[in-house]
Amino acid sequence: MNRNGNTRKRPLPTSQPTPSPPAAKQQATTPAVDDEFVDEDVFLDETLIAEDEENLILRDMEERQALASRLAKWSRPSLSHEYTSQSRSILFQQLEIDYVIGESHKGLLPDRSGMAAIIRIFGVTREGHSVCCLVHGFEPYFYISCPPGMGPDDISRFQQILEGRMREMNRNSKVPKFVRRIEMVQKRSIMYYQQQPSHPFLKIVVALPTMVASCRGILDKGIHIDGLGMKSFMTYESNVLFALRFMIDCNIVGGNWIEVPVEKYKKTSKNLSYCQLEFDCLYSELISHAPEGEFSKMAPFRILSFDIECAGRKGHFPEPTHDPVIQVANLVTLQGEDQPFIRNVMTLNSCSPIVGVDVMSFVTERDVLLAWRDFIREVDPDIIIGYNICKFDLPYLIERAETLGIAEFPLLGRVRNSRVRVKDTTFSSRQYGTRESKEVTLEGRVQFDLLQAMQRDYKLSSYSLNSVSAHFLSEQKEDVHHSIISDLHNGNAETRRRLAVYCLKDAYLPQRLLDKLMFIYNYVEMARVTGVPLSFLLSRGQSIKVLSQLLRKSKQKNLVIPNVKQAGSEQGTYEGATVLEARAGFYEKPIATLDFASLYPSIMMAYNLCYCTLVTPEDVRKLNIPPECVNRTPSGETFVKSNLQKGILPEILEELLAARRRAKADLKEAKDPLVKAVLDGRQLALKVSANSVYGFTGATIGQLPCIEISSSVTSYGRQMIEHTKKLVEEKFTIIGGYEQNAEVIYGDTDSVMVQFGMPTVTEAMKLGREAAEYISGTFIKPIKLEFEKVYYPYLLISKKRYAGLFWTNPDKFDKMDTKGIETVRRDNCLLVKNLVNECLHKILIDRDVPGAVQYVKNTISDLLMNRMDLSLLVITKGLTKTGDDYEVKAAHVELAERMRKRDAATAPNVGDRVPYVIIKAAKGAKAYERSEDPIYVLENNIPIDPQYYLENQISKPLLRIFEPILKNASKELLHGSHTRSISISTPSNSGIMKFAKKQLSCIGCKALISNSDRTLCSHCKGREAELYCKTVSQVSELELLFGRLWTQCQECQGSLHQDVLCTSRDCPIFYRRKKAQKDMAEAKRQLDRWNF
Amino acid sequence: MEAMEIDAEKNLQRKQSTYLSLDETFEIQKETYRGQQYSQIYFARLHLMRTLLYSLVPHWKSHLKVCTVLGLEEEKECIIVGTLYKHMKLKPCILDEYSKERSAVPLVKPHNFLHLDDHLVLEDESGRVKLGGDMLSPSSYVTGVVVALHGKETGSGDFLVLDVLEAGLPPQIELPLQSREDKYVVFVSGLNVGSSTSNPLQFQLLVDHITGHLGDEKEQGIASQIVHVVIAGNSVEIPSGLLNGQNLASKDQSRLSEPVKELDILLSQIAAGVPLDIMPGPNDPANFSLPQQPLHRCLFPGSAAYNTFRSCTNPHCFELDNIRFLGTSGQNIDDLEKYSEAKDKLEFMERTLKWRHLAPTAPNTLGCYPFTDRDPFLIESCPHVYFVGNQDKYGTRELRGSEGQLVRLLSIPKFCETGVAVMLNMKSLECHTLSFGTQFGS
Known part of the structure; x- marks a missing residue:
C-alpha cells in the first residue's frame, strides 16, 4: 500500500485502467473494526524524502545554530568505548516493535534476495542510550489444513497455482516470488475435543506480511486444484499481525528486555534512524529475557x-x-x-x-x-x-x-x-x-x-x-x-x-x-503479562490481549487457531448472570457479604472449559466418551474433563492467577517503592487479564467467539449463587442450633448478602466466615467462597442499587459504600448528588432518618423559594455535532443555537461542553426550549423552573432512597407544607419590562414612593433600625462570600498580583463567583439608598 | 441607686481636648463593585511598600544587587522584594463544600490552621519563588506581608533566605509637650447589648462612672478628667435567625430593634457628657468587609442628636490633643491568630506595625473591599496609641522603635465577658483598667 509522500516523487502511472483511490481516503471510509487486525506494509524507500531535500533541511538547521546549541545539552548520554567498539552485548528494554519493507540483508542472509520485511525494535539501554535493532530473516506465514492424500508433488503444484493466482491479484508488484515455500507440518486445531493428537497442516510462507491477507482471500474463495477440483480452505492464524507473530515466535512480550550478544550484531553501514545504537541482526540471535528479577526494572x-x-x-x-x-x-x-x-x-x-x-x-x-x-x-x-x-x-x-x-x-x-x-x-x-x-x-x-x-x-x-x-x-x-x-x-x-x-x-x-x-507501570506490566506491544494497549481493544496469550499457549501445545469468519451477532445472545431478587428495605442488623473470588475464571478452571475440551453434539454421539470423563454444563454443553484433555484457557488462567499470587506475595516483601509500583501494576494487570478471558469467548464479533463456553460459565455462576442461597438458608436456622434463621436478602453476579439476624458486627463476621468455609467445601476447586465484609446498616433499594456502611473489622467501619445511586450521571445537576450524599450520610452514619427528611424538606423549600445556589442547578452536556445532525431536539443543542444568534464569539462550538439550567417558560413549552445559559440567567434575573428540578431531577433518586424507609415517602417529601411558599424572581429582559417605568419602592413594604422619600414610605418610617439591619446584613453576607470566592480563584491561579481569568465552567464556584459579583453591586446600591 | 447631690461649690468641670478625625482614608465614598478584583490592592500594596523598602536597602546591605523574582540567577546572592504568600495545607477552602466527599468521621477543629508543611512563597509581578532556609519561619508570617529578602536561588529553584528586612515602624510625629494635667480616654469593646452574656447593670455602671454619677468626690474628680470615650466594636448583638430576608412578624420586628434601642439610650447618656466614638465590629449591624463603614445614624435616633456622638469607621484613626490613636475592633489580629503564631496578642500587634500594615491577611483570609488604586491599611505614620478591641483579656505594652518612636499597644477585653474597660492617661500614656462587677458577696 502506498502512503503519503510517494506520489510526488513517483506519480501513479496514468495508463492504469482503474486507478485505485488514494490510500488515505480508503482508510477513512472503511472503518477498521477493533477486532480486525490488518498489517500494513510500509516501503522504506518510499517514506524517505529525497537526498537533495535532506541537504536543504540540513542547511536550514545551520541557520538555527543558536537554537541547536541550546537544545544540544539535553541530548542523551554519549556512548562508552565498549559500545562504539562493539565489544559488548547490547541489552535494552524495548518499547515499540514495527516492521518496514526493505532490501533483504545480504551480509546476514546471503541466500536471499529481493524485498523482505525487516522488524524494527526500538528501546533504551540501562544507561539511557536509544536503540534501534533491525531484525532480519523472520518471514510471514500462516496455516491451512492439508487436504487428505496430498503428497510432496501435490504441494509443489499447489504452490505454483497459488503463486499464479497471487500474481494475478497483485499485478504491478515487483516482488519476484510471492509464496516463498509451503511446508507440511503436524498440528491440531484448537477447536473441539479431538482424539487424534495431530493432523497434517500446510504452513504457507509468503514474501511480505500483507500477502498473508491476500493469500487468505484467495484460499477463502476457493482455488482450483487439478485432481481435487475447486476447493476453499479454512485458514489458521492468518489474522495475526506480523509484529505480534514475531514476538510470539521469539518469546518476546511487550516492554521486556532483549539482549543481542556481542559479535551477533552488525552496526548498520548507513544509519537510518537517529538512535545511538543501530544494528542489524538475525531473529534467531535475539535473547528475550522474562520480566523477572533484574529484568523487571524499567530503563530510564x-x-x-x-x-x-x-x-x-x-x-x-x-x-x-x-x-x-x-x-x-x-x-x-x-x-x-x-x-x-x-x-x-x-x-x-x-x-x-x-x-x-x-x-x-x-x-x-x-x-x-x-x-x-x-x-x-x-x-x-x-x-x-x-x-x-x-x-x-x-x-x-x-x-x-x-x-x-x-x-x-x-x-x-x-x-x-x-x-x-x-x-x-x-x-x-x-x-x-x-x-x-x-x-x-x-x-x-x-x-x-x-x-x-x-x-x-x-x-x-x-x-x-x-x-x-x-x-x-x-x-x-x-x-x-x-x-x-x-x-x-x-x-x-x-x-x-x-x-x-x-x-x-x-x-x-x-x-x-x-x-x-502509575500508568507507565501498569501499562508496561499489562504489556508484559499479555505479551502485546505497549502501543496496542491504548489503540486496540481487549481481545488482542487474550488472543496473544492464546496464541503463545497454543504454540507450546502444537495447536493452531482457526481464523473464523466474522460471524456477526447472529449466534444470538445467551442468558447473562442472574441476580437473586433483592428484598428491598432498610436493614438495621449487620448483613454479611459472601463473595466468590474471581468467579468466572474459577469456573472455567474447575470445569475445564475450553475450545479444545468442547465436544460437539455430533461427537458426543460418535466418540463414545465415558460419562465420568465429561461434564455436562447447566446450559447443556459437553466438555471433557482434564484427565482426557487439559484445556488451554484453564491453563492460561491458572498461570495468570498463580502469577498474581506470586506478585502479591512479592509485593508484601518489597521495600523499594519502584519495585513495589512494578509489582502492584503487575498484579492488577494479571487480575484484569484473567477476567477478560471470559469476555473474549463471549465477544460475538470477536476473534474466536465460543458461545458454548461463555454461556456455560454464566450458567454455572447462576447455579452457584442459587446453591449458596439454599445452603445458607438450610444450615443457619434455629432448628440447626443457631440463634436466628439466616436469610439471603440479595445476590449479584458473584456475591450473596446474608442477614444472619445477629445484632453485632462481630457475630455476623463469625457466622460469615463459618458459612464461607462450609459452602466452599461443597464446590470443586478452585471455586471458593470468601467472606469479606459486613454491611451495617444496609439500605437495599433494588437490584444493583444499594448503600451501606462497610465493615471489615468489628471496631470501626471503613467507609460508606454505595452502588448504583452515586449520581455520577452527567445529566444530573450537582444538587442531586449533594442531596443524595447528605441524606445517605444522615441515614447511615448519623442514623438520623428524621434529620434526613428535614434536610430534604429544607432543600426543597430553598429551591422553591429561589434561594438555591445556581451552580448546583447547572446541567452539562457535550456538544458533539451541530443542531442539524441531531435527530431529536436536545436542550443543550437548542441552547447552543440560540447562543450563537446572541453572540457567535462566545457561543459553544462542537466539542465544547454546554452548561445550562432549565427556566420557567410559557405553559407547555418543551424541555429543550426551556434551557438557558446560566450566565445569561444570572445577568437577567431569569426565573428558574423549580418544578422541573423537583420532578425531573431530585424526586426519583430521593424516592428511591426513602421508599424502603418511609411510608408515603412521596407525599411526605414532595408534597408537604414546605412546598407551599414559592418565590420567583422577575426577569429584567422580558418584553413587558421594556414598557415598565422604574420607580422606587419602600424597602419595608414595597409600596411605591416618590424620589424625595428615597428609602421608606411614611408608614415604615418608624422601622428604620430594623429595616436597615436587614439590608446591611444581606450586604455583609455577600461581602463574606465575595471575599472567599475571589480569593479562592486567586489561589487556584497561583498569583496574587494578576487578575483571575479562569472561565472553567466545570468549577463548582464559577457561577457563584459571577453571581456574588453581581449581587454585591446590587446590594451595595440598595445600601446606598440609606445615605440620606 | 445613687443619690445625686450636686454641690454647687464643688462643681466639677469636665476637661476638654481637641479632636481631629483621620478616618477619611477608611471611608468608601463613591467606590462601587464594578467587577474589579483583588489583584489591584495587592499591586498597590506592593508598589508602595517596595518604594519604601528600596529606600531602606542601601542602609541595610548596600553591596547587594536588587532584583526581581524573574531576574534571579542561580547561586548569586541578591535582594528581592515581594509579597509573601503562605501555602497552607489546613487552610479552609470554599471548594471543599462542593468537591470533597463528606468525611465519615468529624475532624477535630484546631485552634489555628498551621501545619508543619506550611511554606512561604515570595511573589512580585513577575513571578513566584518558593522560599527555603530557617531565617523566615512560616509560622510567624502570613500571606500579604511585603518584605525584602537577602538570599540566593539554589539549584532546586528555591530561594534560600539568608536575611529578612521588614519595613519597621513608620515615622512618628513628635509627641506634643507633656501637659501637666491628667486627661483620660476610656476604651471599651464587646458590649454585646442584647446577647445572653451581657449584663445591663454592668454597662449602666460604666456609663454612670464615666458620666460622674458614681462614687465619691475623688471618683467624680477622676471621671471629670475623662475627655473621650471609644467603643471599639461589637456593641449590639442581633439575633441571627431573624435576618434571613423574610418579612417579620411584629413581635420579631421589635426583638430585632430592641437591643439597638437599648444601646441608643445608654449611649445618649454618655454622649450628653463626653465625646464618644463608636466603631463597628464584626457582630454589629454594619458591613462585613474591612474597612467597616460607620454604623448608620438611623440606628441611634437618640444619641445621634448630640454633636459629641461620632459614628466612625473600623479601623479608626484620630488625634486628641495631637496624640495619634489608631485602632481596630479586632478582626485583623484575630485573623493573624488563625494563620500564624505569637506569644500573645500584643506581639501580633507589634508585627503589624513593623510590617507597616494593619491587616496583611486582607483580602486573602480577611474580608476586604476590592480597592483599585490604594491600600488604606498601610500605616504611613506611627500612632502613639494602637488599640485593638474584642480580645480575650486586657494587655498593654510599650513599644519603642529604632528611630525613637514610642507606641502604647493596648488590647481591650470584651466588656460583656470581663466587665473591664480601659483608661488611658494622655499625660503619660499609662493605662489602667476599670472593672465592674455585679456579683454581690453573699
Whole structure:
C-alpha cells in the first residue's frame, strides 16, 4: 500500500485502467473494526524524502545554530568505548516493535534476495542510550489444513497455482516470488475435543506480511486444484499481525528486555534512524529475557509531555487551516524521577521570562514549529504524552505545517527523514463504543494519550483535564476560554507570559496524572503479562490481549487457531448472570457479604472449559466418551474433563492467577517503592487479564467467539449463587442450633448478602466466615467462597442499587459504600448528588432518618423559594455535532443555537461542553426550549423552573432512597407544607419590562414612593433600625462570600498580583463567583439608598 | 441607686481636648463593585511598600544587587522584594463544600490552621519563588506581608533566605509637650447589648462612672478628667435567625430593634457628657468587609442628636490633643491568630506595625473591599496609641522603635465577658483598667 509522500516523487502511472483511490481516503471510509487486525506494509524507500531535500533541511538547521546549541545539552548520554567498539552485548528494554519493507540483508542472509520485511525494535539501554535493532530473516506465514492424500508433488503444484493466482491479484508488484515455500507440518486445531493428537497442516510462507491477507482471500474463495477440483480452505492464524507473530515466535512480550550478544550484531553501514545504537541482526540471535528479577526494572526512558495553544478566531474552534499555533510547552521527565529535567515553552512573539522555565521566543510560526521539531529530535523522547494529543495536538501541528507549506516539519519519528503518517481511524469495540480519531504514527516513539487512558480505565462524569485533575490530584485547573487565548496572544510580552504559564500547566498535569495513577507501570506490566506491544494497549481493544496469550499457549501445545469468519451477532445472545431478587428495605442488623473470588475464571478452571475440551453434539454421539470423563454444563454443553484433555484457557488462567499470587506475595516483601509500583501494576494487570478471558469467548464479533463456553460459565455462576442461597438458608436456622434463621436478602453476579439476624458486627463476621468455609467445601476447586465484609446498616433499594456502611473489622467501619445511586450521571445537576450524599450520610452514619427528611424538606423549600445556589442547578452536556445532525431536539443543542444568534464569539462550538439550567417558560413549552445559559440567567434575573428540578431531577433518586424507609415517602417529601411558599424572581429582559417605568419602592413594604422619600414610605418610617439591619446584613453576607470566592480563584491561579481569568465552567464556584459579583453591586446600591 | 447631690461649690468641670478625625482614608465614598478584583490592592500594596523598602536597602546591605523574582540567577546572592504568600495545607477552602466527599468521621477543629508543611512563597509581578532556609519561619508570617529578602536561588529553584528586612515602624510625629494635667480616654469593646452574656447593670455602671454619677468626690474628680470615650466594636448583638430576608412578624420586628434601642439610650447618656466614638465590629449591624463603614445614624435616633456622638469607621484613626490613636475592633489580629503564631496578642500587634500594615491577611483570609488604586491599611505614620478591641483579656505594652518612636499597644477585653474597660492617661500614656462587677458577696 502506498502512503503519503510517494506520489510526488513517483506519480501513479496514468495508463492504469482503474486507478485505485488514494490510500488515505480508503482508510477513512472503511472503518477498521477493533477486532480486525490488518498489517500494513510500509516501503522504506518510499517514506524517505529525497537526498537533495535532506541537504536543504540540513542547511536550514545551520541557520538555527543558536537554537541547536541550546537544545544540544539535553541530548542523551554519549556512548562508552565498549559500545562504539562493539565489544559488548547490547541489552535494552524495548518499547515499540514495527516492521518496514526493505532490501533483504545480504551480509546476514546471503541466500536471499529481493524485498523482505525487516522488524524494527526500538528501546533504551540501562544507561539511557536509544536503540534501534533491525531484525532480519523472520518471514510471514500462516496455516491451512492439508487436504487428505496430498503428497510432496501435490504441494509443489499447489504452490505454483497459488503463486499464479497471487500474481494475478497483485499485478504491478515487483516482488519476484510471492509464496516463498509451503511446508507440511503436524498440528491440531484448537477447536473441539479431538482424539487424534495431530493432523497434517500446510504452513504457507509468503514474501511480505500483507500477502498473508491476500493469500487468505484467495484460499477463502476457493482455488482450483487439478485432481481435487475447486476447493476453499479454512485458514489458521492468518489474522495475526506480523509484529505480534514475531514476538510470539521469539518469546518476546511487550516492554521486556532483549539482549543481542556481542559479535551477533552488525552496526548498520548507513544509519537510518537517529538512535545511538543501530544494528542489524538475525531473529534467531535475539535473547528475550522474562520480566523477572533484574529484568523487571524499567530503563530510564524519556517521557515528553506537551501541550499546544492556538489562536482561534472569535466564534470558531481553532482549525489548522486558519489558526496559528502560538505556543508549545514541553516537559521531559526520565522514567523513575519525580521532577522533569527539561521545562520549556516555545512562543510566537516575545514572552517575558518564567522562573525555572526556558522560554524560547520566535518571530514566525514557521520557526516555532521547526524549533519544536528540532527539540523532539534532540531530546529524542521514547514516550510522548499529553491530554488529547492523539486527536488534537499532534494532528493539528501536522496539518498546520501542511497549510504553511513546511514540508520538512513532520519529521518527528526516529527514522531519519521519514515523514509522519496521519490517517483517520474509527475505533470501535463493544466495551468502549465507537470513536473517531486521527492516528499519527511517530515511528519508534510510543504515544500515550492520557485522555484515552482515562476514558478506558475510569468512569467519570466529565473527562475535561480540569475535572480529571480535580478528581485525582484534588486541584482545580484554571481554564482559559479559547476566545481569550487570542486576546492574550495579541497583548504584550506579559500577557503572552500569562498564557505560557497556563500552557505549561496543561503540559504538567498529564505528567502528574501519569505519575499519580502509575500508568507507565501498569501499562508496561499489562504489556508484559499479555505479551502485546505497549502501543496496542491504548489503540486496540481487549481481545488482542487474550488472543496473544492464546496464541503463545497454543504454540507450546502444537495447536493452531482457526481464523473464523466474522460471524456477526447472529449466534444470538445467551442468558447473562442472574441476580437473586433483592428484598428491598432498610436493614438495621449487620448483613454479611459472601463473595466468590474471581468467579468466572474459577469456573472455567474447575470445569475445564475450553475450545479444545468442547465436544460437539455430533461427537458426543460418535466418540463414545465415558460419562465420568465429561461434564455436562447447566446450559447443556459437553466438555471433557482434564484427565482426557487439559484445556488451554484453564491453563492460561491458572498461570495468570498463580502469577498474581506470586506478585502479591512479592509485593508484601518489597521495600523499594519502584519495585513495589512494578509489582502492584503487575498484579492488577494479571487480575484484569484473567477476567477478560471470559469476555473474549463471549465477544460475538470477536476473534474466536465460543458461545458454548461463555454461556456455560454464566450458567454455572447462576447455579452457584442459587446453591449458596439454599445452603445458607438450610444450615443457619434455629432448628440447626443457631440463634436466628439466616436469610439471603440479595445476590449479584458473584456475591450473596446474608442477614444472619445477629445484632453485632462481630457475630455476623463469625457466622460469615463459618458459612464461607462450609459452602466452599461443597464446590470443586478452585471455586471458593470468601467472606469479606459486613454491611451495617444496609439500605437495599433494588437490584444493583444499594448503600451501606462497610465493615471489615468489628471496631470501626471503613467507609460508606454505595452502588448504583452515586449520581455520577452527567445529566444530573450537582444538587442531586449533594442531596443524595447528605441524606445517605444522615441515614447511615448519623442514623438520623428524621434529620434526613428535614434536610430534604429544607432543600426543597430553598429551591422553591429561589434561594438555591445556581451552580448546583447547572446541567452539562457535550456538544458533539451541530443542531442539524441531531435527530431529536436536545436542550443543550437548542441552547447552543440560540447562543450563537446572541453572540457567535462566545457561543459553544462542537466539542465544547454546554452548561445550562432549565427556566420557567410559557405553559407547555418543551424541555429543550426551556434551557438557558446560566450566565445569561444570572445577568437577567431569569426565573428558574423549580418544578422541573423537583420532578425531573431530585424526586426519583430521593424516592428511591426513602421508599424502603418511609411510608408515603412521596407525599411526605414532595408534597408537604414546605412546598407551599414559592418565590420567583422577575426577569429584567422580558418584553413587558421594556414598557415598565422604574420607580422606587419602600424597602419595608414595597409600596411605591416618590424620589424625595428615597428609602421608606411614611408608614415604615418608624422601622428604620430594623429595616436597615436587614439590608446591611444581606450586604455583609455577600461581602463574606465575595471575599472567599475571589480569593479562592486567586489561589487556584497561583498569583496574587494578576487578575483571575479562569472561565472553567466545570468549577463548582464559577457561577457563584459571577453571581456574588453581581449581587454585591446590587446590594451595595440598595445600601446606598440609606445615605440620606 | 445613687443619690445625686450636686454641690454647687464643688462643681466639677469636665476637661476638654481637641479632636481631629483621620478616618477619611477608611471611608468608601463613591467606590462601587464594578467587577474589579483583588489583584489591584495587592499591586498597590506592593508598589508602595517596595518604594519604601528600596529606600531602606542601601542602609541595610548596600553591596547587594536588587532584583526581581524573574531576574534571579542561580547561586548569586541578591535582594528581592515581594509579597509573601503562605501555602497552607489546613487552610479552609470554599471548594471543599462542593468537591470533597463528606468525611465519615468529624475532624477535630484546631485552634489555628498551621501545619508543619506550611511554606512561604515570595511573589512580585513577575513571578513566584518558593522560599527555603530557617531565617523566615512560616509560622510567624502570613500571606500579604511585603518584605525584602537577602538570599540566593539554589539549584532546586528555591530561594534560600539568608536575611529578612521588614519595613519597621513608620515615622512618628513628635509627641506634643507633656501637659501637666491628667486627661483620660476610656476604651471599651464587646458590649454585646442584647446577647445572653451581657449584663445591663454592668454597662449602666460604666456609663454612670464615666458620666460622674458614681462614687465619691475623688471618683467624680477622676471621671471629670475623662475627655473621650471609644467603643471599639461589637456593641449590639442581633439575633441571627431573624435576618434571613423574610418579612417579620411584629413581635420579631421589635426583638430585632430592641437591643439597638437599648444601646441608643445608654449611649445618649454618655454622649450628653463626653465625646464618644463608636466603631463597628464584626457582630454589629454594619458591613462585613474591612474597612467597616460607620454604623448608620438611623440606628441611634437618640444619641445621634448630640454633636459629641461620632459614628466612625473600623479601623479608626484620630488625634486628641495631637496624640495619634489608631485602632481596630479586632478582626485583623484575630485573623493573624488563625494563620500564624505569637506569644500573645500584643506581639501580633507589634508585627503589624513593623510590617507597616494593619491587616496583611486582607483580602486573602480577611474580608476586604476590592480597592483599585490604594491600600488604606498601610500605616504611613506611627500612632502613639494602637488599640485593638474584642480580645480575650486586657494587655498593654510599650513599644519603642529604632528611630525613637514610642507606641502604647493596648488590647481591650470584651466588656460583656470581663466587665473591664480601659483608661488611658494622655499625660503619660499609662493605662489602667476599670472593672465592674455585679456579683454581690453573699
